[in-house]
Amino acid sequence: xxxxxxxxxxxxxxxxxxxxxxxxxxxxxxxxxxxxxxxxxxxxxxxxxxxxxxxxxxxxxxxxxxxxxxxxxxxxxxxxxxxxxxxxxxxxxxxxxxxxxxxxxxxxxxxxxxxxxxxxxxxxxxxxxxxxxxxxxxxxxxxxxxxxxxxxxxxxxxxxxxxxxxxxxxxxxxxxxxxxxxxxxxxxxxxxxxxxxxxxxxxxxxxxxxxxxxxxxxxxxxxxxxxxxxxxxxxxxxxxxxxxxxxxxxxxxxxxxxxxxxxxxxxxxxxxxxxxxxxxxxxxxxxxxxxxxxxxxxxxxxxxxxxxxxxxxxxxxxxxxxxxxxxxxxxxxxxxxxxxxxxxxxxxxxxxxxxxxxxxxxxxxxxxxxxxxxxxxxxxxxxxxxxxxxxxxxxxxxxxxxxxxxxxxxxxxxxxxxxxxxxxxxxxxxxxxxxxxxxxxxxxxxxxxxxxxxxxxxxxxxxxxxxxxxxxxxxxxxxxxxxxxxxxxxxxxxxxxxxxxxxxxxxxxxxxxxxxxxxxxxxxxxxxxxxxx
Ligand SMILES: Cc1cc2nc3c(=O)[nH]c(=O)nc-3n(C[C@H](O)[C@H](O)[C@H](O)COP(=O)(O)OP(=O)(O)OC[C@H]3O[C@@H](n4cnc5c(N)ncnc54)[C@H](O)[C@@H]3O)c2cc1C
Numbered sequence: 001x002x003x004x005x006x007x008x009x010x011x012x013x014x015x016x017x018x019x020x021x022x023x024x025x026x027x028x029x030x031x032x033x034x035x036x037x038x039x040x041x042x043x044x045x046x047x048x049x050x051x052x053x054x055x056x057x058x059x060x061x062x063x064x065x066x067x068x069x070x071x072x073x074x075x076x077x078x079x080x081x082x083x084x085x086x087x088x089x090x091x092x093x094x095x096x097x098x099x100x101x102x103x104x105x106x107x108x109x110x111x112x113x114x115x116x117x118x119x120x121x122x123x124x125x126x127x128x129x130x131x132x133x134x135x136x137x138x139x140x141x142x143x144x145x146x147x148x149x150x151x152x153x154x155x156x157x158x159x160x161x162x163x164x165x166x167x168x169x170x171x172x173x174x175x176x177x178x179x180x181x182x183x184x185x186x187x188x189x190x191x192x193x194x195x196x197x198x199x200x201x202x203x204x205x206x207x208x209x210x211x212x213x214x215x216x217x218x219x220x221x222x223x224x225x226x227x228x229x230x231x232x233x234x235x236x237x238x239x240x241x242x243x244x245x246x247x248x249x250x251x252x253x254x255x256x257x258x259x260x261x262x263x264x265x266x267x268x269x270x271x272x273x274x275x276x277x278x279x280x281x282x283x284x285x286x287x288x289x290x291x292x293x294x295x296x297x298x299x300x301x302x303x304x305x306x307x308x309x310x311x312x313x314x315x316x317x318x319x320x321x322x323x324x325x326x327x328x329x330x331x332x333x334x335x336x337x338x339x340x341x342x343x344x345x346x347x348x349x350x351x352x353x354x355x356x357x358x359x360x361x362x363x364x365x366x367x368x369x370x371x372x373x374x375x376x377x378x379x380x381x382x383x384x385x386x387x388x389x390x391x392x393x394x395x396x397x398x399x400x401x402x403x404x405x406x407x408x409x410x411x412x413x414x415x416x417x418x419x420x421x422x423x424x425x426x427x428x429x430x431x432x433x434x435x436x437x438x439x440x441x442x443x444x445x446x447x448x449x450x451x452x453x454x455x456x457x458x459x460x461x462x463x464x465x466x467x468x469x470x471x472x473x474x475x476x477x478x479x480x481x482x483x484x485x486x487x488x489x490x491x492x493x494x495x496x497x498x499x500x501x502x503x504x505x506x507x508x509x510x511x512x513x514x515x516x517x518x519x520x521x522x523x524x525x526x527x528x529x530x531x532x533x
Contacts, residue, residue: 006199007077007130007131008078010076010079010082010086010131011087012396013082013390017393018391020324020391021326024326028457032434032435032437033435034398035399036399041092043092044090044092045072046072049147050100051070051100051101055123056070056101059103059149062105063106067104067155069101069102069103076090078131078152079098080139081131081132081138081139082131082132082389083403084402084469085470086134086136088396100148100149101147101149102150103151105155107156108172108230108268111151112232112267118524119521122146123145123146123148124143124145125151126139126148126149127153127266127525129174129202129203130201130202132201133205133493134404135491135495136494136495136529139494142527144523144527145527153172153202156204157174158175159183159184162189164189167274168227168273169184170269171203171268171269172203173203174203174204176200177201177206178198180203184273185276192215192353193206193219195214198213198386199389204265207222207229208260208491209258209491212443214443217306217307218308221489222257224272226253226270226271227270228240228242228253228270229256229270230268231256231263233263233525234524235518235519238264240256258491260526262526262529262531263515263519263525274354275354280353280356281351281360282350282352282382283349283372283375283378284347284349284373285347285367286318286346286371287348293314296367297312297348298445298450299367301447301450305359306363307351307363309350309353310348310349310443311348311443312346312441313439313440314346314440314441315346316438317440318346319345349381350367401459401465401469402456403473405473405476406451407421407452407480407484407485407488408451408485409450411449411450414449414452417484420482421476421479428471429472434461435458436458438455440454440455441453444488451489477496477498480499492529493529494529497528497532498532512530
């Protein structure tokens with residue numbers, strides 16, 4: 001479990017240092033050309049706070065002076081998110097933009113009052129949940145404002161109410177996912193939202209970014225869990241959502257969900273909750289080749305028998321996973337798969353959390369061509385499912401450029417999209433002595449298509465670590481732009497904003513700008529995010 005101090009970690013995910021086992025290091029060296037060069041870390045400093053003294057006093061009157069922080073450590077602790085480039089910047093490579101102050105409101109009314117004050121003073125406001133954005137969503141950009149504050153919602157940490165009959169719970173925006181699960185478990189419920197950022201991300205952040213958890217096939221994406229929202233805007237409070245379904249015009253809740261702090265600050269979310277699972281079952285299967293794997297998952301999706309967790313790794317991701325695990329069990333598994341005639345193993349993890357017996361039978365009746373490799377693999381995945389960010393810390397510490405990106409498209413274009421992104425990333429990152437490893441998996445499937453999630457590892461270019469990843473990311477975005485969505489769940493932030501107009505059209509960008517003009521007429525909310533202007 002992460003603690004309060006971890007909330008401020010910006011150069012890594014966790015204080016807990018994980019080291020790669022020797023066999024994993026050997027594998028990385030031989031496959032990628034990694035040698036023992038490390039990017040030196042240097043002390044990062046915050047620029048001088050530009051928050052006018054009088055504005056500081058006004059904010060202190062609202063939240064109390066102890067809750068307006070201007071010390072360098074507090075500001076650096078909310079300077080940007082947790083993408084590879086953010087982590088690099090906090091290690092000393094790249095620029096860190098710190099907010100001019102951190103403001104910690106205690107409740108929704110204080111949030112509304114802070115926004116009104118910031119609108120009056122022309123001060124930018126970056127809503128800050130867990131700060132796990134990987135797309136620049138919490139970058140402290142000033143835009144045309146003289147100063148910008150990080151509005152950290154950490155004190156909005158209450159479970160407000162539970163309606164057992166309707167299976168609804170009202171959670172404040174700053175509740176972190178593990179706390180939400182604990183609070184709900186005390187009432188016998190779960191939210192079931194388990195993104196890989198689970199340990200640090202918040203309810204408000206999930207809603208603001210249309211997050212997708214690893215069990216999205218069973219519990220839905222976060223927007224499917226949102227029944228109602230309470231939103232603070234510079235124009236006052238806005239509440240949306242009075243019934244499970246409504247024909248009262250377009251669903252304005254969905255305008256707020258995914259608005260990334262540009263239209264208002266979500267202070268409370270009424271979420272749909274489910275009974276806590278009493279039985280869980282996770283299992284591993286192997287398909288021979290990516291195309292067969294995709295076909296199998298598509299059939300599960302179209303027959304509506306997906307497991308709650310349905311995650312298909314391509315051969316590269318499967319190979320890397322086995323290589324990094326090592327040991328005799330992996331050797332035995334490889335031998336077993338060879339004996340079963342599998343030449344291109346693609347690991348499929350299936351996990352059921354409700355009505356397990358019946359639903360598992362339905363899934364397995366439809367699953368074709370899969371070799372069963374047992375519960376230990378499935379359970380190992382479940383127990384290690386939040387380990388990724390710690391492994392990223394370990395990899396970065398030994399000089400690896402390691403980052404992820406994601407997209408989604410229709411089944412008929414999925415193969416093309418995967419090939420295009422792989423080619424773009426491989427082309428941009430290959431260099432003498434540096435061979436990239438590009439892995440991919442499907443973890444969110446729908447009747448009409450699926451998401452693709454890419455992980456890249458390559459020895460860091462010590463002379464230009466920032467440019468190395470920026471060029472690769474741009475190449476991948478350009479490949480994606482023609483074939484799928486620019487983001488399936490990481491959101492737009494700053495990084496994807498140049499590609500938004502291609503996806504929603506110039507008219508779509510204008511619609512968003514018009515809505516913003518109504519809700520945030522002075523443009524103080526999250527400057528520079530979501531829309532390209
Ligand atoms: C290692 C790692 C793994 C990840 N895995 C996943 C994953 O599996 N699935 C997934 O969906 N995402 C994932 N992400 C991305 C990220 O965790 C999500 O975007 C998450 O929803 C952000 O929540 P947060 O509380 O950290 O929000 P923040 O990072 O604090 O904010 C994200 C955006 O929402 C805005 N915002 C935050 N709170 C509010 C609020 N109350 N009201 C209005 N706006 C607000 C911010 O201004 C910002 O634009 C991952 C990130 C990391 C670093």
